[in-house]
Amino acid sequence: MKTTYIEPILDWYHANARDLPWRAPGATPWGVLVSEIMLQQTPVSRVLPVWHAWMARWPTPAALAAEPSGEAVRAWGRLGYPRRALRLHESARAITERHGGEVPSSHEDLLALPGIGAYTAAAVASFAFRRRHAVLDTNVRRVLARLLTGVEYPPKAQTKAEVALAESLLPPDPPTAARWAVAVMELGALVCTARSPRCVDCPVLDQCAWHLNGRPAYDGPPRRGQTYAGTDRQCRGRILAVLREAEGPVEKPALDVVWADPVQRERALDTLVADGLVDPLQDGRYALPS
DNA sequence: TACGCGTGGGT
DNA sequence: TACCCAAGCGT
Numbered sequence: 001m002k003t004t005y006i007e008p009i010l011d012w013y014h015a016n017a018r019d020l021p022w023r024a025p026g027a028t029p030w031g032v033l034v035s036e037i038m039l040q041q042t043p044v045s046r047v048l049p050v051w052h053a054w055m056a057r058w059p060t061p062a063a064l065a066a067e068p069s070g071e072a073v074r075a076w077g078r079l080g081y082p083r084r085a086l087r088l089h090e091s092a093r094a095i096t097e098r099h100g101g102e103v104p105s106s107h108e109d110l111l112a113l114p115g116i117g118a119y120t121a122a123a124v125a126s127f128a129f130r131r132r133h134a135v136l137d138t139n140v141r142r143v144l145a146r147l148l149t150g151v152e153y154p155p156k157a158q159t160k161a162e163v164a165l166a167e168s169l170l171p172p173d174p175p176t177a178a179r180w181a182v183a184v185m186e187l188g189a190l191v192c193t194a195r196s197p198r199c200v201d202c203p204v205l206d207q208c209a210w211h212l213n214g215r216p217a218y219d220g221p222p223r224r225g226q227t228y229a230g231t232d233r234q235c236r237g238r239i240l241a242v243l244r245e246a247e248g249p250v251e252k253p254a255l256d257v258v259w260a261d262p263v264q265r266e267r268a269l270d271t272l273v274a275d276g277l278v279d280p281l282q283d284g285r286y287a288l289p290s
Numbered sequence: 291t292a293c294g295c296g297t298g299g300g301t
Numbered sequence: 302t303a304c305c306c307a308a309g310c311g312t
Contacts, residue, residue: 035308036308036309037308037309038308039307039308039309040307040308040309040310041295041296041297041306041307041308041309041310042296042297042298042307042308043297043298043299043306043307043308044307044308045298045299046297046298046299046307047308078296078297078298079296079297080295080296080297080298081295081296081297081309081310082295082296083295083310083311084295084309084310087310087311114310114311115309115310115311116310117309117310117311118309118310119308119309119310120308120309120310123308135308137308137309138306138307138308138309139307139308140308156292157291157292185308188308189307189308194305194306194307195300195301195305195306196300196301223305223306228296228297231294231295232294232295233294233295233296233297234296234297236295236296237296237297240296271294271295275295
């Protein structure tokens, strides 16, 4: 069976791709890597301004590696999941020390860096170095679930079958495989969205198994709903926000005022310290890590 | 394998 | 209004 959806999706991408700075001709592998870390679980619109500021301040891994980790946490701003900033800083130091300051191009070397898993390693190898990898993120998983499997959503946890399917679809030629990877991801981000998909704009609607099935509703276990209010995560976020916005070290009472429950507050502070996001100074004050 | 980990915009 | 969810990773 000859596949007829590769070409339409490549053509659709050529005509509809967003003009994102990490896709610009002058974008460096470092810029691609920074974007991928920031985009983990965070929308493009919120990443854009932080990415620009970050790249202006730290245009190379060595530039970031020369700074204290706390500066990375501060510059991370309100992107969320600030441990990513810490790991990106660690990666910058590893790249500077182990790779001569150049972002490695192989999936294996990328995977060895902190904060880089299977998806991000494949994405950087593909987007920055035009290597041939299955780039399987939440967008691509959803597109393949609909187009080929005929269901509205993929399973909660990624399966080996999904990986095998994605790899089987890769065009043999690496540059074309790289174009395919970014194109199918973009289709998921702009058209084949989680809610209210824009099927009228889909270049492969006539081949979509889910559409041909009559777009049956998702039939499976409830998809996780994450509560946030009142959690340790919210408490950690408030504590760290105080430190980000402070010029220097702060007294303990300045942290205490952000959360009423002292037990939860102390627990959150302890885990922030354990994570390396907060530095307890000898004089009793607290600061972003140096 | 399932869970913890931030934040804010869309529906 | 309350969810839902957004280019995941590490444990």
